[in-house]
Amino acid sequence: MAAVRSMNKMYGVCFHAARQTAGLKASRLLQHRAFRVGAVRQQQPFDSTLEKPQFPGASAEFVDHLEFIQPNVISGIPVYRVMDRQGNIINPSQDPQLSKETVLNFYQKMTMLNTMDRILYESQRQGRISFYMTNYGEEGTHIGSAAALDPSDIVFGQYREAGVLMYRGFPLDLFMAQCYANADDLGKGRQMPVHYGSKDLNFVTISSPLATQIPQAAGAAYAVKRENMNRAVICYFGEGAASEGDAHAGFNFSATLECPLIFFCRNNGYAISTPTNEQYRGDGIAARGPGYGMMSIRVDGNDVFAVYNATKEARRRAVAENQPFLIEAMTYRIGHHSTSDDSSAYRSVDEVNYWDKQDHPISRLRHYMTARSWWSEDDERTWRKQSRKMVMEAFERAEKRLKPNPELMFTDVYQEVTPLLSKQRDSMWKHVQQYKEHYPLDLYDK
Amino acid sequence: LLQDGVGFFYVSKVICNSRTKTQRRHASHFTFQPDPVPTQYGPTQKMNLFQSVTSALDNTLASDPTAVIFGEDVAFGGVFRCTVGLRDKYGKDRVFNTPLCEQGIVGFGIGVAVAGATAIAEIQFADYIYPAFDQIVNEAAKYRYRSGNLFDCGNLTIRAPWGCVGHGSLYHSQSPEAFFAHCPGIKVVIPRSPVQAKGLLLSCIADQNPCIFFEPKILYRAAVEQVPVEAYTVPLSQAEILQEGSDVTLVAWGTQIHVMREVANMAQEKLGVSCELIDLQTILPWDVETVCKSVVKTGRLLISHEAPVTGGFAAEISSTVQEECFLNLEAPISRVCGYDTPFPHIFEPFYIPDKWKCFDAIKRMINY
Numbered sequence: 139m140a141a142v143r144s145m146n147k148m149y150g151v152c153f154h155a156a157r158q159t160a161g162l163k164a165s166r167l168l169q170h171r172a173f174r175v176g177a178v179r180q181q182q183p184f185d186s187t188l189e190k191p192q193f194p195g196a197s198a199e200f201v202d203h204l205e206f207i208q209p210n211v212i213s214g215i216p217v218y219r220v221m222d223r224q225g226n227i228i229n230p231s232q233d234p235q236l237s238k239e240t241v242l243n244f245y246q247k248m249t250m251l252n253t254m255d256r257i258l259y260e261s262q263r264q265g266r267i268s269f270y271m272t273n274y275g276e277e278g279t280h281i282g283s284a285a286a287l288d289p290s291d292i293v294f295g296q297y298r299e300a301g302v303l304m305y306r307g308f309p310l311d312l313f314m315a316q317c318y319a320n321a322d323d324l325g326k327g328r329q330m331p332v333h334y335g336s337k338d339l340n341f342v343t344i345s346s347p348l349a350t351q352i353p354q355a356a357g358a359a360y361a362v363k364r365e366n367m368n369r370a371v372i373c374y375f376g377e378g379a380a381s382e383g384d385a386h387a388g389f390n391f392s393a394t395l396e397c398p399l400i401f402f403c404r405n406n407g408y409a410i411s412t413p414t415n416e417q418y419r420g421d422g423i424a425a426r427g428p429g430y431g432m433m434s435i436r437v438d439g440n441d442v443f444a445v446y447n448a449t450k451e452a453r454r455r456a457v458a459e460n461q462p463f464l465i466e467a468m469t470y471r472i473g474h475h476s477t478s479d480d481s482s483a484y485r486s487v488d489e490v491n492y493w494d495k496q497d498h499p500i501s502r503l504r505h506y507m508t509a510r511s512w513w514s515e516d517d518e519r520t521w522r523k524q525s526r527k528m529v530m531e532a533f534e535r536a537e538k539r540l541k542p543n544p545e546l547m548f549t550d551v552y553q554e555v556t557p558l559l560s561k562q563r564d565s566m567w568k569h570v571q572q573y574k575e576h577y578p579l580d581l582y583d584k
Numbered sequence: 585l586l587q588d589g590v591g592f593f594y595v596s597k598v599i600c601n602s603r604t605k606t607q608r609r610h611a612s613h614f615t616f617q618p619d620p621v622p623t624q625y626g627p628t629q630k631m632n633l634f635q636s637v638t639s640a641l642d643n644t645l646a647s648d649p650t651a652v653i654f655g656e657d658v659a660f661g662g663v664f665r666c667t668v669g670l671r672d673k674y675g676k677d678r679v680f681n682t683p684l685c686e687q688g689i690v691g692f693g694i695g696v697a698v699a700g701a702t703a704i705a706e707i708q709f710a711d712y713i714y715p716a717f718d719q720i721v722n723e724a725a726k727y728r729y730r731s732g733n734l735f736d737c738g739n740l741t742i743r744a745p746w747g748c749v750g751h752g753s754l755y756h757s758q759s760p761e762a763f764f765a766h767c768p769g770i771k772v773v774i775p776r777s778p779v780q781a782k783g784l785l786l787s788c789i790a791d792q793n794p795c796i797f798f799e800p801k802i803l804y805r806a807a808v809e810q811v812p813v814e815a816y817t818v819p820l821s822q823a824e825i826l827q828e829g830s831d832v833t834l835v836a837w838g839t840q841i842h843v844m845r846e847v848a849n850m851a852q853e854k855l856g857v858s859c860e861l862i863d864l865q866t867i868l869p870w871d872v873e874t875v876c877k878s879v880v881k882t883g884r885l886l887i888s889h890e891a892p893v894t895g896g897f898a899a900e901i902s903s904t905v906q907e908e909c910f911l912n913l914e915a916p917i918s919r920v921c922g923y924d925t926p927f928p929h930i931f932e933p934f935y936i937p938d939k940w941k942c943f944d945a946i947k948r949m950i951n952y
Contacts, residue, residue, distance in 0.1 A: 324732050325730065328729060328730055335731045345723065347722045350718065350723050352691070353691025354692070354694045354698065354723070356688075357693060357699070358699040361696045384718075387688030390683045390688065391692050553728065553736070553738055556869045
């Protein structure tokens, strides 16, 4: 019923009797959807005596006055949260009541990510790595959602989800190896920093083109549905990427093909310099979900418990009912887009400071923990020192490591090395041998 | 059953005395030449090209429980009837329609393949493959390389009807192989006949790299052969020498092979010139060795395709052959291709690289 009410509010529609029936019908439809798995919609038998539309394309009622539906962006879809900005639980029934151990792990993963971000951002500034993207302010979206999934669930990300990988146990050494493109990199040094991937942790390797992962996630979810092994797929993207055609494709396919998939949109306010009011004119991304026939929710992305609860329930139902769920996590990108960006060119320092000081996922969780005496100033000091030490040690190890052998430039283009590539490889080595003083061979593995 | 109003079937010859001169339809520019019946793959059955595709898909769905076929209108059998009967036989979760969205079809297909299942995606006409270009070039082709072989979409095969059909015009006649030839990481394959189509398609499906399989639509009904009923494969990246010769090497693929067969006969009869005809079959990665070995022998090369000549795949072959066989060449390499125009409607008879244009090119090469 709440969903229906919000739907009506959203469209600002003022039918009278029609609305009542429409509302009831809509809620019946929503309930009906929950139990209909894999059913193919049949054309209802024709009956021209009924003054009811017979169109195959839509099943609504007739209406006899002209009125356009107004998109409602003033009081749009509400934002679900569990904690207030000071970390106090608002509605106790929504507290997921996770164990101290679990909550401490959330906190440590978020802060470890933050520490790693600081060190790697600096290392780019010092010319040690070529590029970096931080996750400042969005740690709650990563850890809250990752914790709600099964380890076997497949993750398709965009590029600002390192916390998901960290939560699943990707070691600091491998984060560093990828950023340094050294010989330990699972990706064999082929991609720019932050393009992580892990087969063991079911985290599909990141690619730079935006939103391409969205229809891919729908396909993976379809295959996983057919396997019938209680697995889901989650697909992360930003509010900017949601403008791409691939996003529309992915949403539509996942709904029509009934895929067990969670779409997780990190709405962080900016796509590089483009603010949301230049990215879309409707009520964000969540409002698009119903247009595709998709269950949708908007959550406070800086509230790790809200993110956790929503993802947990979405995952349970996506698998049980074979339908996609759209979660729009509202948050704020505290850092620059990347090391190639200086966001002071398009937003005020005051705005950034507000989010850093007044509404940060890490401090909100810390307040929750300290209120329960699960975390003290001493714990904080000790952990900061310890986590920084761990990151620095991994960093130093990664720095010293050689780069992968240039042989690896020619493998994995196809499963097999083709005759042509073999020839090109031989030609490259011959040339490099002859002109070796012009090539940095000593930096590379033999 | 929906009839010709939906499909795009070419009528091979229309002679009607009551029609005026301007309304007479031009005859087909080629005659399909069936190959000898294969004996090494077991019992055969008469099939046309779309039926040989159905047969390959049927074999695949039977032997691979993860295989799924999807695209626009594949559920009822497809606009070219390539998937007739498969949904009833294997279930609606395995043969299903997608929304009308090529970037979605290929993106979805990549995801299916990444999750470990066999994905066979249909694009309704090769002319409409471009919305999927990003997914093919930036994603499918690079999946294995960029992940360090942690992930791949080798289980993906994309099928699309290809090439001129007599009246297809700009958007139902294209041969886009050259766009994809420039993309390391995918394979591009084009069959000349039903037997080749089934074998090459099954190779593409089995191949652990993403493959694009273009099916010459003009051959869907016009090409009929005895095709093995069981599964068999024709190797990828191996050009086939259909006819040996000593004076000129002819290279083509798909429908154009049948044009070149006639050209070879014409050259022999009218000029006494012996042609060696090669079906390239796989455009990427292409069989450089077979083509170069032939040109070393003959000293002359003619490459022919319907796609526009500038930047067409003949340019790549020509460039490589002149690098490898420069001193063996008796004449400049000849390309007889479509003009650099969009594929026209009423001007098709003038546009296509027909046997007379190819014959003339041979004459000029011989007399160089």
